[in-house]
Amino acid sequence: MASTEYIICHECDLLLAAPVLGIGEKAHCPRCKLHLSTHYRNGSDKVLAFASSALIFLLASMAFPFLGLNAQGQKREISLLESFDILISSDYGILALIFLIMVFLVPLCSLLGIVYVYTAIKLWRPWSGVKAVMKWVTRLQPWNMSEIFIIGILVSFIKIVSLADVNLGLSFWSFILFVLFLNACLMVLDRYQTWLLLRRLYSYD
Amino acid sequence: MTDDVASPNITTKAKLSSVWLIPFVAVLIAVWMFYSHYSRVGPLVKVSFEDAAGLEVNKTPVKLRNVEIGKVESLEFNENFDGVWVGLRLEKAVTGLLVEDATFWVVRPRVGREGISGFDTLLSGAYIELSAGTSDSREDEFIGLEKPPATPQGTPGLHLTLENSGNTLFSAGDPIIYRGLVVGKIDYVHFNADERKVYYNAFIEEPYDRLVTTNTRFWEINGFEIDLGAEGLRVETGSLETLLTGGLGFDVPKNMPAGEVVTERRDFVIYPGFTAINDVINHHSLEFALLFSNSIRGLRPGASVEYRGVKVGSVLRTDIDYPSIDNILNKNSVIPVLVSIEPARIGLSDTEKDLQQAKIDVLNGIKQGLSGGLATANFVTGSQYVELVYEAEVKAAQELEYFEGYVVIPAAANQLDALLGQAESLLNKINKLPVEPLLKDASAALVSIRQTSDNLERVFSEEQGQALLASIDRTVNSLDKLVLGVSSGSETRELLDKDLKSLRHVLDELLPLLSQLNKKPNSLIFGKPQQSSEYPGEE
Amino acid sequence: MTDEDSLNTGVSALDQGYQSCHVCMSIAPIAHNHCELCGSVLHARIPNSLQKTWAWLITSILLLIPANTLPIMQTYVLGSGSGDTIFSGVITLWQHGSYPIAVIIFVASILVPVTKIVILITLCLSIQFSHASSTTEKTTLYRLTELIGRWSMIDIFVVIILAALIQFGGLMNIYPGFAAITFALMVITTMLAAISFDPKLLWDLNQIAVPEVKEAVE
Incomplete structure (x- = not known):
């Protein structure tokens, strides 16, 4: 099989010769200009480093108060996990579920998967399920909304400021760092390159 | 086939890339976050309350002087499900305040006799207030107060523990009064079930706390006190406030030194x-029984036992609840009265040694005829007291009797009985008087009196008597004339007027001298004082 | 081997009897049902792409109506509640002078979903009626819907954060309104519509002009 000799643009179905990318080079579809692949220097190292950093900050953001409010002498602090509680207790379980999945579970599962896949690549061990995990990581991507949540926080922040003093907790900063690293990781994680590596790892050629 | 085309640049070498600094820094930051967060986490204490009304996990704040110092972290039932344990996460800074006698209570809107409190929590929700303690030993489990203490936190003053005498139950917030001035409050009421006693925590505000000395005594002010005792009717009222609520007064008893400031x-x-505080409290007393065969109506416990008008003890019991009393309706039954005699009141000291001495003395007294009788203290109220007297006729070899283990002081006759006895003997004496000869003498005297009056009648009816009357008439006439001569216009009157005028003239001249003498009696000797020194220019 | 050598680059893969895996991008002959590398189901075009897209689009339009007419947020001040719809919220923010926030909410909650639905309808219609012009622009529009679609969720997160934070006993409480659910579902359905849409279909319209290539492959 010569699967690696060709690539098909997944938006316009154009058959193309597989790009051989040097460090820092990008490949685009000549017809629809779709970005096909980028070869990053130390790509797999970067993916793993960013993913693990993001994981650390995601877990840290669960542990502390997220936002604090001070209105008319009343102080109130919530952690991220408490906000689920409040939503569930006010009969908005479906919102809590959407929130939980899109802001936490999708990024968490993606990151764990990425760490698993890239550890396997890094150690060059064909562990079981690596491909299935990578498949799910790819599929989950559109549903990751953690960066939108950050914007949501900022908007609500501005909305509340006139009502009360808002203090940002440690979790907030931790969450910001998590989102930054997650996006850095997803940027460096190149689908095409990853599967090329996996193809070699599982000796398909 | 593909290795020369597709993947020449892909390295799988285990070379440590500089990108690994990022997760390393991430770990450092995360560790720092955990450290900085948990190093600020303060102590967790548990406080028990009857219920958790208004308390919410992670929401209800804990405050100290209205500064938030923590939050309710958990709410759980206690083992018996009759209360709740409220877990409080406090700030590290207040760790030092969590000592044994620190107190917690829930501030929620309350309307009570102490006024309206916690009004601000109506909107904001309840919070838990901490009052720091003064003890040194750390504690992390507390029993929360169900009501806030009446005294605001940190008020300078003196805290006291008062043991109730048992009559009136006071409640938190009742005033403590010193000579009509409210100087403190009862903070809270604590019932000790083991001792079956009520204890009060009282607070005396500064500067009045200096009034409390070691000899200070507290008494109940019941607002309106009527005492119908052996001394008669006594009515005492406190201030209007105490009239409504009652309160506590304190002072040093009259006959005692102030003592040291507490x-x-x-x-x-x-x-x-109030009267009770002035009673000398003696710790040693002897108990005796008196057995009366007549009525003890009017004798109450607390009535005094007197000897020649001096109080030597008091009546302890007048009831008949003794095992040896079967039926007091029996004709020959006696009514027991238990009295105490205090050695300190009969000239001895209030010690164990003198107690023995007193006992010997009293027993000797009994042998010599010391007996006790009832005497009326107040004829209006009919209250009685016990009067100890020495029986005039000592029966030979007075034997000691015992009643229920108490030495019996023989009963003397009632004062009224004695009075009746005296009246009887008086009548007897009157009866025995020699009345017949006396009556004969008297009739003879009457005869002679009649003769004398007859004689006088005769004198006035004769001529000599008429002459006497005429001369009296004359004398009266001349007196009349003399009075007319002195009347206005007469010569004598002119002369008298002239004399009076000259006398007034003399007196007018003498007046300044007399007033001077009156003001400065020594001016007769030292002369008039110089006035030059005051106004030199006028000299 | 030989047939692969004869593959023409720069031509539609389907016409040459090849398809690429949606997950791992490896290519395989059309006859293959499963990707030999990642095991995903293979298909040259998303099956029933247009129908699925239409279905999701109609659902999202239906959801858009309650999402904009019902209150998205209930604010209780001292026990008396008032509901804010998305639009009234934007107007309130504008009146209070929070122009940037008003613009953000307006764009994210009203402009983006509507634009996205309009774009997808246009794309679907152009495929439906085989309108082959300006395919590159259409592809760009499609990419735009994929890119901006998720950002509509901002308002939902704002509501969630406010509801979680503003819980002040009797003083002030904020609860999510029913529209929050329908709006969230609307965003999800438009995203599903975008995912269901296969942009290759746009390009297929252009391929009709070169049927000889297909024949050459076969």
Whole structure:
């Protein structure tokens, strides 16, 4: 099989010769200009480093108060996990579920998967399920909304400021760092390159 | 086939890339976050309350002087499900305040006799207030107060523990009064089930706390006190406030020194009334029984036992609840009265040694005829007291009797009985008087009196008597003339007027001298004082 | 081997009897049902792409109506509640002078979903009626819907954060309104519509002009 000799643009179905990318080079579809692949220097190292950093900050953001409010002498602090509680207790379980999945579970599962896949690549061990995990990581991507949540926080922040003093907790900063690293990781994680590596790892050629 | 085309640049070498600094820094930051967060986490204490009304996990704040110092972290039932344990996460800074006697209570809107409090929590929701303690030993489990203490936190003053005398139950917020001035409050009421006693935590505000000395005694002010005792009717009223609510008064008894000023929490006993604090409390007393065969109506416990008008003890019991009393309706039954005699009141000291001495003395007295009788203290109220007297006729070899283990002081006759006895003997004496000869003498005297009056009648009816009357008439006439001569216009009157005028003239001249003498009696000797020194220019 | 050598680059893969895996991008002959590398189901075009897209689009339009007419947020001040719809919220923010926030909410909650639905309808219609012009622009529009679609969720997160934070006993409480659910579902359905849409279909319209290539492959 010569699967690696060709690539098909997944938006316009154009058959193309597989790009051989040097460090820092990008490949685009000549017809629809779709970005096909980028070869990053130390790509797999970067993916793993960013993913693990993001994981650390995601877990840290669960542990502390997220936002604090001070209105008319009343102080109130919530952690991220408490906000689920409040939503569930006010009969908005479906919102809590959407929130939980899109802001936490999708990024968490993606990151764990990425760490698993890239550890396997890094150690060059064909562990079981690596491909299935990578498949799910790819599929989950559109549903990751953690960066939108950050914007949501900022908007609500501005909305509340006139009502009360808002203090940002440690979790907030931790969450910001998590989102930054997650996006850095997803940027460096190149689908095409990853599967090329996996193809070699599982000796398909 | 593909290795020369597709993947020449892909390295799988285990070379440590500089990108690994990022997760390393991430770990450092995360560790720092955990450290900085958990190093600020303060102590967790548990406080028990009856219920958790208004308390919410992670929401209800804990405050100290209205500064938030923590939050309710957990709410759980206690083992018996009859209360709740409220877990409080406090700030590290207040760790030092969590000592044994620190107190917690829930501030929620309350309307009570102490006024309206916690009004601000109506909107904001309840919070838990901490009052720091003064003890040194750390504690992390507390029993929360169900009501806030009446005294605001941190008020300078003196905390006291008062032991109730048992009559009136006071409640938190009742005033403590010193000579009509409210100087403190009862903070809270604590019932000790083991001792079956009520204890009060009282607070005396500064500067009045200096009034509390070691000899201070507290008494109940019941607002309106009527005492119908052996001394008669006594009515006492306090201030209007105490009239409504009652309160506690304190002072040093009249016959005692003030003692030292109390500076630390101390225990005091509450006396039942103002008069009670002045009673000398003797710790040693002898108990005797008196057996009366006549009525003891009017004798009450607490009535005095007197000897020649001096109080030597008091009546302890007048009831008949003794095992040896079967039926007091029996004709020959006696009514027991238990009395105490205090050695300190009969000239001895209030010691164990003198107690023995007193006992010997009293027993000797009994042998010599010491007996006790009832005497009326107040004829209006009919209250009685016990009067000890020495029986005039000593029966030979007075034997000691015992009643229920108490030495019996023989009963003397009632004062009224004695009076009746005296009246009887008086009548007897009158009966025995020699009345017949006396009556004969008297009739003879009457005869001679009649003769004398007859003689006088005769004198006035004769001529000599008429002459006497005429001369009296004459004398009266001349007196009349003399009075007319002195009347206005007469010569004598002119002369008298002239004399009076000259006398007034003399007196007018003498007046300045007399007034001077009156003001400065020594001016007759030292002369008039110089006035030049005051106004030199006028000299 | 030989047939692969004869593959023409720069031509539609389907016409040459090849398809690429949606997950791992490896290519395989059309006859293959499963990707030999990642095991995903293979298909040259998303099956029933247009129908699925239409279905999701109609659902999202239906959801858009309650999402904009019902209150998205209930604010209780001292026990008396008032509901804010998305639009009234934007107006309130504008009146209070929070122009940037008003613009953000307006764009994210009203402009983006509507634009996205309009774009997808246009794309679907152009495929439906085989309108082959300006395919590159259409592809760009499609990419735009994929890119901006998720950002509509901002308002939902704002509501969630406010509801979680503003819980002040009797003083002030904020609860999510029913529209929050329908709006969230609307965003999800438009995203599903975008995912269901296969942009290759746009390009297929252009391929009709070169049927000889297909024949050459076969």
